Amino acid sequence: MRATTKLFSALFLGASLLATGAVMVPAQAQNAPAAQVRQNDAGSRLNIKQVYDKLEAAGYTRITEIEWDDGRYQATAVNPQGQRSKVDIDPVTGEIIGFKLKDRRN
Structure with a gap:
């Protein structure tokens, strides 16, 4: 009887480990590295x-x-001339594609 109990315990433990592994694999796929998630049709964005x-x-x-906003990055920063700016940045090249000076009250 004792051998049967040990056998069932071992089988249950093995099945539990397999079930845990089956649950963990999809969970890890959802937590893929950010670099893999941050891809668009044009290629990898910065x-x-x-x-x-x-x-x-x-x-x-x-x-x-x-x-990230509307297909591009936007940043708030002080430009080289010392003015507070809202900057639009190309997501693939990092090139500044536009900017708007911000009012000092903002």
């Missing part, structure tokens, strides 16, 4: 760190916000 680095290289400082 991640936020890369956009930040591109803005710094272009002379922008006090970069306080970078967000």
Whole structure:
């Protein structure tokens, strides 16, 4: 009787481990690296760190916000002339494609 109990316990433990593995694999797929998730039809777009680095290289400082909006990145930063700006950034190249000066009250 004891051998049967041990056998059923071992089988139950094995089945539990297999079931846990079956549940964990799809959960890990949902948590794919951000670089894989951030792809569009035109190819891989830059991640936020890369956009930040591109803005710094272009002379922008006090970069306080970078967000994805309407197919491009938008950032709030101080331009090289010292003016607070809302900057539009190409998602693939990191090139600045437009900007708007912000009122100091904003």
